[in-house]
Amino acid sequence: MMKKWKGLLIGGCALVGLMMMPQSEVSAQTQTPLEQAETLIGTPYQKGGTDPKTGFDASGFIQYVYKESESFDLPRKVVDQYQIGEKVSLEKAKPGDLVYFRSLDETKDVPTHVALYAGNHEIIHSTLTQGVTKIDVSKSKYWMDRYYATKRLPATQGISDNSLVKDAMTYLGVPYVFGAADPKVGFDCSGFLQYLFEKSLGIYLPRSAEQQWLVGEKVTLDQIQPGDFVFFSNTYKTGISHVGMYIGGDRFIHASRSESVTISYLSESYWQEKWTGVKRLTDLKLAKEDPVVSKAATYIGEVPYVKGGTSPKEGFDTAGFTQYVYQQVLGINLPRYASGQVKAGTPVKRSDLKPGDLVFFNGASLTPAIYAGLDQVIHVTSSNGVVMTNMKTSAYWKDKYETAVRIK
Template structure:
């Protein structure tokens, strides 16, 4: 009998040894390593630092230091396996290493401890979920194009005022770049404008691709892109990172709202919407999107708001506006709209809106209206020519609006048409042809000869003596205005109080007498010429 019982004992011991050996062999390296550390917390680890250490040593996987960051990087787990990371919510988010059968290893006040989810009410109540990690810690792909684009940029450095991967991002620049790449729409780089332009969304109704907003330490809004499961992607001081609305306390405590950019809203800031617009100025302005902003800039490399407006109206509609914003404000038809009201359709696409007190007192900024509360402009606030929503900032600075359609050069008169073709030709004293350039008399003589086959004398003083005197009010396009300089200077009147004249400083130029400081006081009269019989 004793021999029988001893045999049973040996078989049982062998079976137990075999079972334990099998478990040890099958145990995940992270779980096995964690069990070996149970005891005194000699290194002073917090929970997440222990998890970080275990994964680095046992699997050569580099996890973030904080539990909140570990939470957003892992793959969600439904069925726990040895080596998974389990998370618990206490005063802050905590993480531990799962062993099996409800057991896990975690840092407690007693040291590196083993606890059990199935037997501890405290830990089971605090349990938040589990994550699984592999050597490839790249974020899972997303079906949402906006989120997918945002995830591709994880790790991109932070850069104040940055808006591209090459230079880095701030929060607004990050959103701007992602939406431009994913949808083609040009959103603002200013989070305050982004918050206004989208459709308000409640926190419990967030969808992937929505924008979430927080208040930074300076009480300014910052923006991120919601990626689902209470997570979002944002440009932080450590670069573009994924964060959690629940577990990253900095953001959880500073959340101020969310907005959604529907296809209808995105269409309003998409250049394709205006690429074939019926208004020539709107269509032309699209050619300059993305051009860097430069105050007083007057080249295609970089320019300011008034240069954009001047260039667009000149090239698209033969409307010659002054170079400076406050002078543009003095011409055209005043629309007499003193306050901007959202959604009221007060303006027509192609109208020009003027703003005061942006970077200096008085009229200081201009923009071309696109319709539906959107404008296109060269703006220092965004650093480039872009499409913008009429946010509270712009509404607060709005001063008035003008329409310039009526001051476009009309070409019914052949002299006006020919003079316009020569705009930009250089000035040359004694010049009488486009090839060599023109002086004042040579320009007018050439235009009348080519356009009307009418032979005028060579010099302004001689031209003044011919023709029929007309009052300034009665003058028509194609008549000649005369001015007293060091000699008598002729210019071809083109209507709307504008003329084309040869100037030493700019060559053949269009001058608006409404805002000119030089020409009006030198005006001496006008002449019309009988060209019918020539």
């Protein structure tokens, strides 16, 4: 599984080790990870600890000093921290590098402990017996017997600065709420991305992770770009069950069930085990070059359903909406009801649909919609008014397709 991630594991540049400054100067500015580590010597060990108030375990200590210094946002586990950066020899280690150790069990070829290199063969780390301490590792047979590797973190986080990623980052910390798609309430994973794409790109996505997986362009992992969706399976249920958006630097932003909108690493062992694939959905834009589609789109989310409604001021019913748009844009007076509208044009096959065609669904009654391209239709529902629906993925509409006509 690790091989497929090789192209994403970040190589990096050296982090510059800085001379220690007087404490009065250090407190006036952000400390480096090494300076942070020095101030924490003596903090007790705490299994699972990530805070000086309670204590640290090894990886919690490293994550904390890098986060507090605003130098790098590292994963929580030792094995996941190890995926970041490039290998260097211990002899060429520089202050700020991470030194990894393993158990003596030959069957387990993975790092189990991590320390911060402080220069002059010294490391600072949190141990079970001494808490946060500094030692000369070259003089410790215990640790040298367990030495695994040294890695140097990248000089930058590698997160994209494109506008979509910047917009996504503004929602960091919004709480996870199952079924929610509104920052005032909270987000679930697919609701977050549906909301983000609509607000930032004007792209209307299906609602669930499973439905979002069915649209867009499938791309390989080595082709991934910021803005692409990453999908995972078998998290809280069988099958595709989680989705996030890649933001660069081996990371993705997502609404996590255990947290909130947060950032994680693709290379984390948990996400590797759940990995499904990548989809590009940034091209799912409405065919607004078609005047009928362009006009219809202006009413999405803006006009409610009203029985008998035929204008945006009062609201629309299903056929009143299509009748109004065609009259306003093309000056064509369609029949008032769907039963007449379906006879007003030339039948077209589903495979030949073009933006602006009328699509009909056989639900509780015959329901018209305006085809907007890429399996998307704009129509009116009694519960939500004017909406965008992907007729390929919608659990309700996908099996109700009846026919389509082209109005000349």
